[in-house]
Amino acid sequence: MSKFLQEFRDFAVKGNMIDMAVGIIIGGAFGKIVTSLVSDIIMPPIGLLVGGVNFTDWNVVLKEAVMENGEVITPALTLNYGNFIQVLFDFLIIALSIFFVIRGINKMKEMTSKKKAEEEAAAPAPEPEPTKEEILLTEIRDLLKNK
Secondary structure, eight states, X not given: OHHHHHHHHHHHHSHHHHHHHHHHHHHHHHHHHHHHIIIIIIHHHHHHHTTSOOGGGOOEEEEOOXXXXXXXXXXXXXXXHHHHHHHHHHHHHHHHHHHHHHHHHHHXXXXXXXXXXHHHHHSOOOOOOOOHHHHHHHHXXXXXXXX
């Protein structure tokens, strides 16, 4: 049993697990930002374009509510397809937004890698170190010159 606990501890403390936890936390916070962007910034103009329609209110009543003396005994049973349409629009906008962000990051990486490659190509390559044989031959030549 202690070997199992040791393996679990090694797994849980690994850098990958901690990196994943940080990514999930940041992803949750980023999700709130994206949700606000879609619902507060992007959807109002789209709603204006389609005539101020609120998709979430679209539904089909499958069974009417049962009322008795002004009280709802059984609420209405509705098929809320408008909410599905709203969630679908949200997904498409989020996917498109993330696509543009990732595309921009990839373009920036590509530009920096091209710049590095150009700098490396422009810099002259250092002369290779002489081999031991070359050094020895140079010393012999210099000694023979001096005689």
